[in-house]
Each structure stands twice: as C-alpha cells, then as structure tokens.
Amino acid sequence: MSTPAAVVQHRGMITLSLMLATVMQALDTTIANVALPHMQGSLQSSLDQISWVLTSYIVATAIATPLTGWLCMRYGRRQVFLVSVVGFTLASLLCGLSSTLWQVVAARVLQGLFGAALVPLSQAVLLDINPKEKVSQAMALWGAGTMVGPILGPLLGGWLTEQANWRWVFFINLPVGALAFYGIARYLPESRPSQERLDLFGFVSLSFAVALLQLFLDRGEHLDWFDATEIRLEAAGAAVALACFVVHTWTTPSESFLNRALLRDRNFVIGNVLMFVVGILLYATLALLPSLFQGLMGYPVQFTGQVIAPRGLATMATMMLVGRLLHYFDARAIMAVGISLMVLSLYQMTRITLDMDSSLFIISGVLQGIGLGLTFVPLSAVTFATLGANLAVEGTPIFALLRNIGGSIGIAMVQVLLTRGSAQAHHDLSSHVTLSNPAVHELPAALSPSTAEGLAALNAVVSREAMMMSYVGDFQVLLVMALLLLPMLLLLRRSSTGTARVDAVLD
Secondary structure, three states: OOOOHHHOOOHHHHHHHHHHHHHHHHHOOOOOHHHHHHHHHHHOOOHHHHOHHHHHHHHHHHHHHHHHHHHHHHHOHHHHHHHHHHHHHHHHHHHHHOOOHHHHHHHHHHHHHHHOOHHHHHHHHHHHHOOHHHHHHHHHHHHHHHHHHHHHHHHHHHHHHHHOOOOHHHHOHHHHHHHHHHHHHHHOOOOOOOOOOOOHHHHHHHHHHHHHHHHHHHHHOOOOHHHOHHHHHHHHHHHHHHHHHHHHHHHOOOOOOOOHHHHOOHHHHHHHHHHHHHHHHHHHHHHHHHHHHHHHOOOOHHHHHHHHHHHHHHHHHHHHHHHHHOOOOOHHHHHHHHHHHHHHHHHHHOOOOOOOOOHHHHHHHHHHHHHHHHHHHHHHHHHOOOOOHHHHHHHHHHHHHHHHHHHHHHHHHHHHHHHHHHHHHHHHHHOOOOOOOHHHHHOOHHHOOOOHHHHHHHHHHHHHHHHHHHHHHHHHHHHHHHHHHHHHHHHOOOEOOOOOOOOEOOO
16 A cells, blocks of 8 residues: 555655656667667677667566566565666666677666566656646656657767767666665655465466567568568467467456456556557657668768757657646647647658758657657546556556557558668659650760669669658658547546546546
8 A cells, every 4th residue: 555645755856766767767778779880899799689689678678567567566666666776777787798799688688677667667656656736747757757768868879889888878877776776765655565466377478479579570670571480470479479368368357467447447548549659659750760861861970869859858848848738728638739749740741852951850850749748748647547546556567568569569660661662662763764754865964874874873863762752651651640649539538627647537
C-alpha cells in the first residue's frame, strides 16, 4: 500500500531523483546509435555484428518491461527502483570497459534487463505521490524526460564520441545513476509488498512474443525479410507465443500475468492504442530525418543536428506548459490540436524537393514537436485517469511497452517502404530515359545516355530523384496514420477541466 499523495514528504526531491533515472534510461535507447561506426572499428566487428549492440538492448528491455508491475507488488517499488538503478549503472560501466564485441553485447543485455523498469516505474510513482491537481504537471515533466532519449540522444552521443571516445557514451551514466540512487534511497517511501504469485506461463509466453517480434523487426531489413529462414522462424514464433498468451489470459483465473481489469477500462485500452500509433509516428520520423538530411540533402553531421534540435526543444517546452492547459481545457481538445499540428507537419514534409533549403524542415519539425507535446502529456494522463493506484502500477509497463513496440514497428515499416519505394520509383523514372523520348535529347551533354559517363551521371540523378520520391511516399503514409488518430479521440471518456487523471468524470 502506498503513502497517500497528500502526506508524501520531499515530493520535489523524489521527482528529481525519478527524472534522473528516467533520463538516464531514455538516453540509452538512442545515444549509442551514432557511436556504432567508432565501436565497429575499435572492437573489430562487422556491420551485422555491431548491430547487436542495439538489438540486444532493445530485446532485453522488451522482455523485462512487462515484469515491472509484478516486481513492484512482490518486492516493493523502492527496492525494485534501487536494484534497477544500481544494475543499470554497473552495466553501463561494464559497457564502457568492454574490450570485445560480445562483452559489450552482454553488458547491453544487462542494461536492458535492469533499465526496463525505470521509465514505467517512474510514471507510476509520479501518479501515486502527486495529488490530483498536480498530476498533469507531473506527467508533463515525466513526458519531457522520456522524450530526451529519442530526440537528444543522438546529438549527445555524437558529441561525446567526437570529443572523447565511444566509451563515454556509457560512462556518462555513472554520475547520473549515483545521484538517482541517492535520491531514491533517501527520499522515496516504500510501498507495502504483497505475496503476489507470478503467472509464469503468461510471463514467458508474452516475453517470447515480444522478444521474437523485436528480433523480427530489427533483423528483417538486414536479412531481406521473409527470404531468410531466421526471419520466418522469428515471425512464426512470435505469432505462436502471442496466441498462447492471449488464450492463456482469457482462460485463466484473475491471477493471469495481464490483469484483465485493465482491459475493462476504456480509457486505458484506447489510450494504449493511441500511444502505440504515436510511437510509430515519433520514431519513424526520427529514423527518416538523419538519412534524408545527410544522405540525400548533403547536410554535414553538425548541421543535421542543428536542423533536428528545434523539434526536440519545441516538444520539451510544450510539455512543460501543457500541464497548466489541462486545468482549463478538455484533454481531448488539447490532443486534437496536437495531432492536427502533427498532420500539418507531415503534410509539409510531403511537399519537400531536392532544391529546397532547410527552413521548411525546421518549421515542420517545430510544428511536430509542439504537436507531440500537446498529445503526449494529455494522453499519458487520460490513459490512467480512471485507474486506481494499484492498477496504475500494472498498467504503466504496458503503456511503455506498446510505445516502444510502436516505435520498432514504425522504424521497420518506413525502412521497408523507403527501400521498395526507391526501387519502384527508379524503375518508373528509368523507363522514360530512352532515345525515343524527345526530352532526352535536350539533356546537357554531361547527362547524355549515349556515353558511358553521361549514362552513369544520369543514373545518379535518377537515383536521387527516386529516393526523394520514396521519402515523400513514407511521409504520406505517416500522414494518413496521423489523420486516423483524430476520430479515435472520441472514444476516450471525457475528463473534467482541471486535470486529466484529474477528476475524471465518466460519461
């Protein structure tokens, strides 16, 4: 049983400690990405092998995240938090000290296992220790912390790698982890543990489903998807494990791993579906932009960071303001404005051309950043508006898991569409490059298809145009997905003005 929010002492110090842990874990989801080329040379590994530095962390986190709720009920949230922070910090130290690839991979697995609880548990604690009138501000702060990873992680990782070396991408966690541990140990009150039995079959089947799905999404692009036996086995295994979990959940007593009371709460179910799609939009966009800016537009790395940075700053600034808006406006109306801004941003990205400057990218990025801020915070609060404290502890890991799975699916989806769209566009454009086409004869001599040099130069131009068409196609798909979010808002129960957990009033 947790301490009532009205009598919680040191709420500010608890919040600061929670946010340190949240930011530390959120950063590590993306901070190592830009360091991979340096790690590959230092650890003497192939491109396929070095990708396991990312895959191992993602899969381990996905496996351990659903277990967070049970661990908190069984051992108490304070103990789980402390063990998670210590384990994550020590695993970060091991990553930085590793001398071989497989040592790094093993340490990254430990990072994922220990760090999985940090983000959902911090959300659950903030929901618990804050009175209703403060919940929206708490969710705004929590949302800003979780957004640090995908938005600022690559920038910080690149800076640390260039100024020092790739090991500091992991060493940076040591002082942050030490401060978070001290604050949690000193100020966070313990919740009363219970003798909750673990539904082992439910946990194992869900873990296998999530882990195999993550492997399928992460490895599919490298192995040409279903042409590879590994990918077919992972897809089949994920489907079978998920089917086992669903059947088991609906045919077992109330002790099933997924508390069925969560599925009876409309806001929780719809909120998780919305967060799943928001995860797709966020991570898919962030996956497309670096390659678009550097590979196609020719921006240098530092300038790419400058173009992307306003998006993240707009998101975090909006999150810090939107908590106050929830006291005066319906959360669904705020989300509708946020999603509309994301729609406008994605529409702008469907109008990009090869000869444009960076201003549109910055403007559309800021619009999407504001839209994410206006969507993420109210959605986080509304999803848990009608859940009790105990159910919130069990629900926050599911919320975090679906956002991450949505991100993985989004990244894989846009990469597949980008590859296939580029190939199709190249074929369609090339079909018009024939000597029978009068326009071909008007091309400059340097692009004349009648010479080998001209044909090679012309093919490069066609390839670049085809790639841009493919990027536009990806943004069109994301635009449609964003539009589909708007009618789903009507399925959420209305909450009264004031907050979103926040004095929820059932229709």
